[in-house]
Amino acid sequence: MFTVRSHCWCGKKDSEEESEMAAEWKETLETEREISAFMLELGIPAHLRGYYYLREAVLLAVSDMELVGSVTKLLYPVIARRYKTTLQRVERAIRNAVEVSWERGNPEVFEDLFGFSRETGAPRPTNSEYIARIADKIRMDATTGEKHVTERNRTLL
DSSP states (O other): OOOOOOOOTTOHHHHHHHHHHHHHHHHHHHHHHHHHHHHHHHTOOTTSHHHHHHHHHHHHHHHOGGGGGGIIIIIHHHHHHHHTSOHHHHHHHHHHHHHHHHHHSOHHHHHHHHSOOGGGTOOOOOHHHHHHHHHHHHHHHHHHTOOOOOHHHHHHO
């Protein structure tokens, strides 16, 4: 929902508030880029609907890790409302994206992130494991200043 607010462009308070909002927007956009770059490294094709649902899930989890504790009750309904679909479709699309990346993705990246890959014979991670690990990785990298937007990924984003 959007609220309409009248602005007095001569007031300092409004310009400070707008600067703060712009900084938040820029930070969110940068986080989205980081998530997208990492998802591309994991081998999730951007043409899948689950790619967008998964990116949204990770973005929400980065800001509130408690959401990962109850993906079906908290996370999927938020995404379903945002994309005007059902939570069952959100869950299935994310599962499909995870399966595709598990089968076609780079095993070395999975080894680094999860400690296992399909090559070790391990089962694929669950949706919530996948979301939690990516969100945690993005949060930790944000504190250390590490970036996933490589030159290769930059051309894809």
